Amino acid sequence: MSKHAECCDEKCVHSDLVSHVLEQLPDEDTLYDLAELFKVFGDSTRVRILIALFESELCVCDISEALGMTQSAVSHQLQILRTNKLVKGRREGKQMYYSLADEHVVTIIAQGLSHILE
Amino acid sequence: MSKHAECCDEKCVHSDLVSHVLEQLPDEDTLYDLAELFKVFGDSTRVRILIALFESELCVCDISEALGMTQSAVSHQLQILRTNKLVKGRREGKQMYYSLADEHVVTIIAQGLSHILE
DNA sequence: TGAACATTTGAATAACTGTTCATATGTTTA
DNA sequence: TAAACATATGAACAGTTATTCAAATGTTCA
Numbered sequence: 001m002s003k004h005a006e007c008c009d010e011k012c013v014h015s016d017l018v019s020h021v022l023e024q025l026p027d028e029d030t031l032y033d034l035a036e037l038f039k040v041f042g043d044s045t046r047v048r049i050l051i052a053l054f055e056s057e058l059c060v061c062d063i064s065e066a067l068g069m070t071q072s073a074v075s076h077q078l079q080i081l082r083t084n085k086l087v088k089g090r091r092e093g094k095q096m097y098y099s100l101a102d103e104h105v106v107t108i109i110a111q112g113l114s115h116i117l118e
Numbered sequence: 119m120s121k122h123a124e125c126c127d128e129k130c131v132h133s134d135l136v137s138h139v140l141e142q143l144p145d146e147d148t149l150y151d152l153a154e155l156f157k158v159f160g161d162s163t164r165v166r167i168l169i170a171l172f173e174s175e176l177c178v179c180d181i182s183e184a185l186g187m188t189q190s191a192v193s194h195q196l197q198i199l200r201t202n203k204l205v206k207g208r209r210e211g212k213q214m215y216y217s218l219a220d221e222h223v224v225t226i227i228a229q230g231l232s233h234i235l236e
Numbered sequence: 237t238g239a240a241c242a243t244t245t246g247a248a249t250a251a252c253t254g255t256t257c258a259t260a261t262g263t264t265t266a
Numbered sequence: 267t268a269a270a271c272a273t274a275t276g277a278a279c280a281g282t283t284a285t286t287c288a289a290a291t292g293t294t295c296a
Contacts, residue, residue, distance in 0.1 A: 013183050014176070021170045021184040026231070031162045031169075033234045034227070039160030043254075044153035051149075052139045058132070060273060065131050066139040073255055075274055094263050094272045104233040108226060109152070113144070115222040116151045161284075178243060191285055193244055212242045212293050 040084045041108065045069065046077050049098075050105055053087065057099035158202045159226065163187065164195050167216075168223055171205060175217035 025031070040046060048067055052058060058066070064074040078098060081087040088101040100106070143149070158164060166185050170176060176184070182192040196216060199205040206219040218224070 014180050017174060017176060018180050018184045020173070021176070021180075024173065025166060025169055025184075030231070030234065031166055034230050035160055035162035035165050037230050037234055038156050038165070039253095042153055042157030042160040044149045045254080047153050047156070048143060048149055051143055055138070055142065056135060058135060058139070062132050062136050062139075066136045066143075070256075071273070072257080072275085075272095076254075079274075091263085091273095094270095096273060102233060104229050108229045108233075111222050111226045111229065112152050112155050113148070115220060115226075116148070116155055163284075188286075189243070190245090190287080193242095194284075197244080209243095209293085212240095214243065 037084060040080060040086060041112070043077070045073070046081060047109065049074065049077060049081065050086065050100065050109060053098060053100050054106065057090070057097045059095040059097050061095065063098070155202060158198060158204060159230070161195070163191070164199060165227065167192070167195060167199065168204065168218065168227060171216060171218050172224065175208070175215045177213040177215050179213065181216070 026034070041050075045067065049063055052063055052066055060071055060074055060078065063078075064071045067074065078087065078089070081098075082089060085101050086105050087098045090097045090099070144152070159168075163185065167181055170181055170184055178189055178192055178196065181196075182189040185192065196205065196207070199216075200207060203219050204223050205216045208215045208217070
């Protein structure tokens with residue numbers, strides 16, 4: 001018997017509910033990716049970058065100016081946002097212009113805001 | 119001049135866009151709370167707990183059984199979920215039954231899933 | 237009351253993460 | 267091509283966090 005089960009013998013577990021939960025839970029990869037996605041939103045620098053991009057694309061320089069952060073820090077975060085397909089980049093001459101890659105970004109942030117502003 | 123501005127002189131910054139972003143960005147407290155909220159979703163244990171609670175309330179013991187984790191680890195995470203008002207607890211005898219505190223939880227996770235499953 | 241059970245909590249540890257600094261890459265223009 | 271600029275990247279450090287272990291709290295029942 002595995003360790004986690006020892007704390008609670010058979011009488012107290014609602015085994016029907018538990019097995020139902022086990023059927024409903026997405027597979028491990030999906031759960032990992034899902035948590036990974038929210039982790040990206042879980043940093044105020046990245047959230048600020050995303051909200052900054054709500055209305056128009058911006059170059060890295062604009063973002064670091066708006067956020068009051070070094071260009072390097074912003075660029076590191078943009079890479080994470082790019083990897084997770086939340087923003088996309090477009091080069092124009094020396095500058096890279098970033099914009100939101102996905103409508104879900106707006107929806108997710110809006111839901112989050114409505115939760116905390118209640 | 120602050121350090122972050124030095125990387126990029128006035129010519130390259132789109133100062134009209136930047137000042138517009140500065141007007142639109144939520145205040146610092148809101149941004150912090152927002153990131154804090156998403157941070158809670160950014161852990162696969164907590165996401166699994168939340169999804170497990172989609173259909174019915176469960177006691178701590180059920181959750182630890184379903185997730186294959188120690189009851190202590192689950193309890194620690196439940197406290198975080200409670201603090202952030204994502205779940206609520208109800209005592210019935212020796213057991214604590216937890217359930218989702220908020221419909222936003224379902225919406226946010228659904229949006230996240232639809233993002234990664236594209 | 238005391239024993240048994242379910243849950244919570246605090247401290248410690250190991251793993252992870254964001255920023256900084258230095259440097260590299262890529263682009264334009266003189 | 268060389269210089270200047272915008273961005274990207276690697277390594278290192280400091281701060282954060284999830285789990286474990288041990289112990290405490292709260293509840294029921296004999």
